[in-house]
Amino acid sequence: MKKLKLVALTLAMLTVVGLAGCTQQTPTNEATQTQTLPKKDRAGKDIHLSEKTTKIVSLAPSMTQVITDIGREADLVGVDMQSADADATLKKLPQFDMMAIDAEQLIALEPQVVYVTDINMASSESVWNQVEEAGIPIVTIPTSTTIGDIALDVQFIADSLDEHDKGKELVDTMNQEIATIREIGKTIQEKKKVLFEISALPDIYSFGQGTFLNEMLEVIGAENVLAGENGWLPVTEEAAIASNPDVILTSVDYIENPVEEVLARQNWANVTAIQNQAVYEIDTDTSSVPNHHITKALKQMAKAVYPEAYQDVTND
CATH class of the missing domain: 3.40.50.1980 (Nitrogenase molybdenum iron protein domain)
Known part of the structure; x- marks a missing residue:
């Protein structure tokens, strides 16, 4: 869809000018081995997540799709417009412009976690200050540039919602399909x-x-x-x-x-x-x-x- 394409191009341009240059970090071994909730987001920032998250806002399709695919769609209370365009079942939810987040609308939803990416964080700094002051955890997942980091992003989202096994299933399937193509590609x-x-x-x-x-x-x-x-x-x-x-x-x-x-x-x-x-x-x-x-x-x-x-x- 054209809107999603424009968003993808915007993300690309943000990467070029350095706004997407946040340091990406692998989820901690503690998170993957003991399956406890991650203590840092994918940007390396400290986060404090609820043990039982039932109110989620996702502000990019890449994250919304993962949340939906691990079976947590019913817990979404707000999404970006592009996610709603891609999934008709989400159109009933409050929607946000990825590049111009309405802080008051977001805070009013009282989410327990907000998943954001580079394009969201490029919004006015005051928006995110208001959200943080309201005590709402902001989880940042910078735009990944490698297949390996994409897999880590998927697993991180699942881990952050205490759905480690479901995330692992998505990642394992992804890796298996890529491995099949890679083996043929080598020939x-x-x-x-x-x-x-x-x-x-x-x-x-x-x-x-x-x-x-x-x-x-x-x-x-x-x-x-x-x-x-x-x-x-x-x-x-x-x-x-x-x-x-x-x-x-x-x-x-x-x-x-x-x-x-x-x-x-x-x-x-x-x-x-x-x-x-x-x-x-x-x-x-x-x-x-x-x-x-x-x-x-x-x-x-x-x-x-x-x-x-x-x-x-x-x-x-």
Whole structure:
């Protein structure tokens, strides 16, 4: 959905300018071994969580989906607008603009925990001061840039709600699916060069190293044409053409037919991907929201770039 795409792009740009640069820390061994509630959030900040949490606010789809998937949807008392757009069952809940949180509305819900990410924390500092002064725990989960950190985020959310086993099940399934793709990816001898567009002309946006999508391309055995760059980045049309990708992937969802848009571009006729009509659409939500659902996008990417190698992989 376009709103979710815009949020993903905003997160990307915040990462570029450093707002997403919070230090990410692995949950403590104590939390995972004894299954006690975590004492620090994913930003390394001390937190004090309720033993029985029944009133939750989640302010990003990546976190809301985990909370829902571990069976705690009924405990949500407020969500961001994008989460509600993605899940019709959440539309009845109070909703928040991710980039402009209403402190009074949030405090009035009397949540026992509020899950936030970079884009939320970029709101006015006074908002979060008010929430903290009201005695409401704020749990920060910075935007993860690696598959490994995404897995840790999922497990952390589950642990923080005393649902360790359910979180482990999600993470184990995610890791198993990735391992299956990775093993096939290792057998790829002739790596295809891929350009992955998350925003189309006239403002192409993509990514280089230091992003989970770049890592996903590596897992399937492909080469990102922008691997020499870092982070999420704008790409000029000239640079995109010069990179001459073998395959173009697009997760653009705000134009009617993003594949046809790419194939019909002027000046792109000599690009290998255009000549071979090797342009494929990848699900926006699962490729832009960093949680265990990225495996759906990973499978789509694998089957698009190397259909024969991954023909036996089911994308359910």
